[in-house]
Amino acid sequence: MKLTDVAKVIRSKNAGPLQITIDLMFEDRERYDTAAGSQSLSPASLAQLYGLRQDKVRVIPFPQALAIKLVFDRNIVAGDPGDKDVYGTQQHRLLLGVEL
Amino acid sequence: MSAVGKLRDRLGGDVTGKPLKALAASGQLGYGLPEAALQEGLAREPDFIGCDMGSVDPGPYYLGAGEMATAPAMTEHDLREVLQGARRLDVPLLIGTAGTAGARPHLDKTLAMVRKIAKEDGLKFRLASIAADIPKDMVKQAARDGRMTKLGEMDVPDDAAVDATAHLVGQMGTEAFKRALDAEADVIIAGRACDTAVFSSVPHMLGYPMGPAMHMAKIIECTSISCTPGGRDAMLGTLEGESFVLESMNPDRHATPLSVAAHGLYEQADPFTVREPEGALHLNEIELEAIDHHRVRGRGARWETAAQLSVKLEGSTYVGERGILVAGACDPNFIAALDDITPALEQTVRDLLGDTVSPDFQLSFRVYGRDGVSLWPTPPTHPPHEVFIMGECIAATAAETKAILTTCKQYFLHYGFPGRLSTAGNLAFPFTPPEILTGPAYRFSVYHVMQVDELASLFPVTVEEI
Numbered sequence: 348m349k350l351t352d353v354a355k356v357i358r359s360k361n362a363g364p365l366q367i368t369i370d371l372m373f374e375d376r377e378r379y380d381t382a383a384g385s386q387s388l389s390p391a392s393l394a395q396l397y398g399l400r401q402d403k404v405r406v407i408p409f410p411q412a413l414a415i416k417l418v419f420d421r422n423i424v425a426g427d428p429g430d431k432d433v434y435g436t437q438q439h440r441l442l443l444g445v446e447l
Numbered sequence: 448m449s450a451v452g453k454l455r456d457r458l459g460g461d462v463t464g465k466p467l468k469a470l471a472a473s474g475q476l477g478y479g480l481p482e483a484a485l486q487e488g489l490a491r492e493p494d495f496i497g498c499d500m501g502s503v504d505p506g507p508y509y510l511g512a513g514e515m516a517t518a519p520a521m522t523e524h525d526l527r528e529v530l531q532g533a534r535r536l537d538v539p540l541l542i543g544t545a546g547t548a549g550a551r552p553h554l555d556k557t558l559a560m561v562r563k564i565a566k567e568d569g570l571k572f573r574l575a576s577i578a579a580d581i582p583k584d585m586v587k588q589a590a591r592d593g594r595m596t597k598l599g600e601m602d603v604p605d606d607a608a609v610d611a612t613a614h615l616v617g618q619m620g621t622e623a624f625k626r627a628l629d630a631e632a633d634v635i636i637a638g639r640a641c642d643t644a645v646f647s648s649v650p651h652m653l654g655y656p657m658g659p660a661m662h663m664a665k666i667i668e669c670t671s672i673s674c675t676p677g678g679r680d681a682m683l684g685t686l687e688g689e690s691f692v693l694e695s696m697n698p699d700r701h702a703t704p705l706s707v708a709a710h711g712l713y714e715q716a717d718p719f720t721v722r723e724p725e726g727a728l729h730l731n732e733i734e735l736e737a738i739d740h741h742r743v744r745g746r747g748a749r750w751e752t753a754a755q756l757s758v759k760l761e762g763s764t765y766v767g768e769r770g771i772l773v774a775g776a777c778d779p780n781f782i783a784a785l786d787d788i789t790p791a792l793e794q795t796v797r798d799l800l801g802d803t804v805s806p807d808f809q810l811s812f813r814v815y816g817r818d819g820v821s822l823w824p825t826p827p828t829h830p831p832h833e834v835f836i837m838g839e840c841i842a843a844t845a846a847e848t849k850a851i852l853t854t855c856k857q858y859f860l861h862y863g864f865p866g867r868l869s870t871a872g873n874l875a876f877p878f879t880p881p882e883i884l885t886g887p888a889y890r891f892s893v894y895h896v897m898q899v900d901e902l903a904s905l906f907p908v909t910v911e912e913i
Contacts (some may be wrong), residue, residue, distance in 0.1 A: 356709075362716040364503060364891045365599030367822075370712045397823045409718050411733070412708035418716045420599050422822055426506030426801055427890045428766060428841050430822075433506040437820050 350387070350445040353378040357442055361435035362418065364425035369417040369439050379413040384420060385447040396441050449573060449631035450539045451652075454494055458653050460471050467655060467686040468493040470645050470696075471667040472532070474679065476500040476516025476525045476542065484671070484680030484696035489532045491683055491696075496533045497645040499668050501544030502556070503761055503894075504714075511613040511763030511889030513552030519560075522546075526557070527564045530634065534570050536907055541624060541635045541645045546884035548761075549579050549639030550614035557636055565913045572633035574913045577623050577906050579616040579638030581760060583609050585905075586897065594898040596757075597833070604762070612762035612892055619758075623906035624648030630910050638906075639761065641723055642668035655686055661728045662748035663691040665721055673710035674700035690746040692738065692832045702743040704735035724759075724902055726752040735830035755898055758905060762893025768807070770848040772838035772856055773881050774874040782834055783872050785814055792862055796855050808842035808851055836874070841888050852882035 350357070356372035371388075373379040386392060394401040397418060407416040419438075423430050432438060448456075458465050470493035473480055477500060488496075499507075505516045515522060533540035546553025558576055565572070587609050589595050595603045608614070616639035625648050627635045637645075646664030651802055666673050667684040673693070674682075680697035695703040711730060712718050721728040733747040776782060789812045796810065813819040815835035826878060842848040860874050867873075899905065 352465055360714055361504060362714055363505075363598065364894055365601055366716050368712070368714070368716055370709075372709055372712075387732075399823065403539075404718075407718060409708075409712060412468055412705065412711060412718075414712055416712050416718055424601060424891050426508065428839070428888065429811055431813060432822060434504055435822075438822055440821065441823070441825060 348381070348447050350382060350447055351443055353381050354447070359439040361362055361425050361434055365421055367419045367435040367438050369419070369442065371415040371442070373413045373418070376413065379410065382447060383408050383410070383415055387445050387447050388415065396445070429437045450537050450633045451516070451628050451631050453537065453737055454539065454649070455653070458494065462655050463688060464818040467650060467653065467665060469649070469663070469684045469686065470496045471498070471646065471670050471682045471684065472496050473498040473525060473530050473681070474669040474672065476529070477515065477522035477653060478593065479521055479649055480525050480528050481678070481680045481697065485528060485532070488681035488683055488696040489536065492536060493538060493575040493683065493872065495539040495541065495649045496543045497528060497543070497668070498529055499543050499642045499645060501549055501553070501639070502548040505547065507763040507889040508759060510548035510616070511765060512887055513614060514547070515553060515556060523560050523564065526560050527568070529567065530564055530570060533634065534572060539633060539635070539649065541637070541648065543637045543642060543645040544638035545636050547904045548614070549637070550616050551578060551638070554578060554636065554638045556871070560913060561634065561636060570913065572913050573631060573910060574908050575618060575627035575630055575632030575635045575908050577627055577635065577637040577908050579619055579640065579906060581615050581617045581758070581905060583612070583615060586615060586760065586893070589897045596896040596898070597898060598894055601891070601894055603895060609762070610762070611764045613765050613889065615760065615762040615893060617760050617897070617905055618724070619893040619906040620644045620902070621648045621651050622725055622902045623908070625652050626903065627908045628652050630908055632910060635912055640822060643721065643723060650686055656689055657750035658728065658748040659689055659691050660686055660735065661721070661723070661750055662730065662745060663693070665728065666693060666707060669710070669713065671695040671697060672713065673702045673707050674702050675706040676700060691743055692742055692744050694742045698741070701741045704737055704743055707735050707743050707745065724756055726750055729791060754899065756902055757896050757898050758902070759896050760893050762891070763889045764892040765841055766890050767841040768845045768848045768884065768886045769839065769841050769886060770845070770852050770882060772852045772877055773883065774859070775833060776836060776838050776874055777833045778869050778873065779830055780866045780868065781864070782830060784866070788862055788864055792855065792859055795858050798853060799854055799858070800851060804847040804850060805843040808840060808847065810840050810851060810855065813837045813839070834912050845884050848861065849882065849884060857881055
């Protein structure tokens, strides 16, 4: 099963200019549990997927909102010369291929 | 009597059983206000009106250049709407992060618009402005004293880095707005401010519990984004004491327990804690319940006063004059060779221009259709049929940027590479000239938390009668 089969929202945005946060949101508890329990969304797996050091990745389950928050340190400060995405809204794509 | 005075008369003292209605008119004043929802919000006779007018999101340019991201005519239109609404109801109007980035030039431009509107429309009120520019010497001293906390990879700035900032602001909190309210201001225009402070300072002044007040402020500052479907329509928050009620002023946008809980994630690295200059808001034990299909009641947030006051700083530094080169290509051999071509092209450009330009210019290329968007390496896919190439140059002067991009354009167009069949030109220009100057470029050079002993001197309040 892919993440896109169970997630209702997969969105990315800066949380300040030094971090990007990706919110994964789900319709119901069952879908949330499927994703929250998957090794594919562990810090180690996500670090590998994005080519980041594991200490640059945080995974914060937020069951109250049926959501999982991912926080990555940006590899370039938002708006610095060479940045590609000032608002950080298009950094979720790699997650679209994730198998749970 | 001032609008604040009337509010104190009505709701001051024991606030038990006295609901306080806050109208969030806009989360981005200056991009246009959905009119029907604003009018519905005003018809509910809110006790005060708040607007957020800026953010760090649009990047370092606006803070550095002292410019607004919003168009002047639209900004003035939005300001007029909320000024007229607040004066008609005679309730306080609070606006945070004036003019996109909230430094002195942004505050001054916003104040000039407010005075112009008041004059044209014959409005009379007491105006308070709160500056958010932080003295550079204070920041340098804090760095030396180890009182600057990193928020990520960015190093604590040294003296030279602090001196180099074009503008350096701090995010003011509830304390600053409260001083302006205490000065009996009818309209408060603040420089860089915490979004929450715009909506939590009136409840704080009146003695409402800070946990629910701050939680409500955190949700309504984005207006109806916390609803489903989300939108920019005005939002009404009614603080009941230990609980609050959320209601969009657009009947088609519904606050639901899930939509409001999900909004707690928005643009926040930590969904459980919101840090403010004066303390922290803890959201671990919040409860959200549906009143009906449209409204939500929230409770349970806990406010913890900080043992150590602190201010989040934002600084932006000029890096040069930016220009871009726009071109497309569809030749598969050229697209495949691009990563070899661009470094060699840059060297050719540097050699040709020699000492006619300052050599510390930056020249880079983004290849859209391939990897122009992703910040982290993405696995290769099939070669794209077409790519858009954007060259970017940042040099010491606009004339040098233009010279570099013009030379680059010509040699890029005719660059010879192994396997080349299209010997008449490599690039499709959508128009000419394809090299475009975009103006001064900036970067964030300060994004840190500074510990402070007191807040009042950092965010001075100035009062004037309009």
